[in-house]
Amino acid sequence: METDEHVxxxxxxxxxRLKELTDDEKQRLAQQNSRMIPEAKAAKLEREAKRHWDxxxxxxxxxxxxxxxxxxxxxxxxxxxxxxxxxxxxxLGCGVGNMIFPLVEExxxxxxxxxxxxxxxxxxxxxxxxxxxxxxxxxFCADLTTDDLFENVKPESVDIASLIxxxxxxxxxxxxxxxxxxFRVLKPGGVLLFRDYGRYDMAQLRFKPGHKIAENFxxxxxxxxxxxxxxxxxxxxxSEAGFDIIMNTYIQRRTVNFKEGIDAPRIFVQxxxxxxx
Numbered sequence: 306m307e308t309d310e311h312v313x314x315x316x317x318x319x320x321x322r323l324k325e326l327t328d329d330e331k332q333r334l335a336q337q338n339s340r341m342i343p344e345a346k347a348a349k350l351e352r353e354a355k356r357h358w359d360x361x362x363x364x365x366x367x368x369x370x371x372x373x374x375x376x377x378x379x380x381x382x383x384x385x386x387x388x389x390x391x392x393x394x395x396x397l398g399c400g401v402g403n404m405i406f407p408l409v410e411e412x413x414x415x416x417x418x419x420x421x422x423x424x425x426x427x428x429x430x431x432x433x434x435x436x437x438x439x440x441x442x443x444x445f446c447a448d449l450t451t452d453d454l455f456e457n458v459k460p461e462s463v464d465i466a467s468l469i470x471x472x473x474x475x476x477x478x479x480x481x482x483x484x485x486x487x488f489r490v491l492k493p494g495g496v497l498l499f500r501d502y503g504r505y506d507m508a509q510l511r512f513k514p515g516h517k518i519a520e521n522f523x524x525x526x527x528x529x530x531x532x533x534x535x536x537x538x539x540x541x542x543x544s545e546a547g548f549d550i551i552m553n554t555y556i557q558r559r560t561v562n563f564k565e566g567i568d569a570p571r572i573f574v575q576x577x578x579x580x581x582x
Contacts, residue, residue, distance in 0.1 A: 323504060337513070341517050342518045357529050358427070359425060361428040362400075383413075390415060392413075394418050396419070396421070396464050397454075399431060401431060411510075418443070419457070420442065420445075422446065423448055428444050436554035449486055450483065461493070467527060468501075469501070471501070472499075473533070474530055484542050491580045496551070496577055502534065502573060503556070503572035504521065539574055551576075554573055
């Protein structure tokens, strides 16, 4: 496997190798197996996934996730267009609009935005945002594990789609459906922009016994779920869906807050997947 790495403008390190675990970290992962979530409870979490995310947004409203002002830096595909060229952008799993509204603020006036989410409450927060303009955006509910999406967006009508911290919350058995859906909605030559949690991220290592559903798949305290990916399984998933792999790598960064005494190493996976022309 490649061992090269490079450092981005904001200090994020792009690498093609899995984090090496310390003995203490290996022990923590092993301890997670001492008390797994029972199958019946895991099945209930799957059935009630929408309810848990709706409760999450009821509790946190628009305050939990930060707006993603980093996307134009990381994804040059968003800005490599003529200013008068009309671009159709689709945010798959939009939450409260943490990606589309920063793009609106940055002046992407030639974009038409589609935004969909599993949670009706999240979609309502998008629609009530002061930047929401129904003349240039449409927000709606859709379950990415079904074909709901195509009730609002035509197949092969989207130039750029994003899947940012979404796939990790979906049961692994449904990933291929989500990848195929993204492939279907994109125009030939269209690009899917991806970021999610990477294998051995700090958050994965912190789970206590009683939270593990399956290998690398966990339940949080609020009932939402999270998976931690390797770059290899993502490359396999999206290539099998028909995409060309433009970029697929780990990103390592440190979240530092001296006031709170936080120095947290984070690991993400980032990809760019292109539908062949």
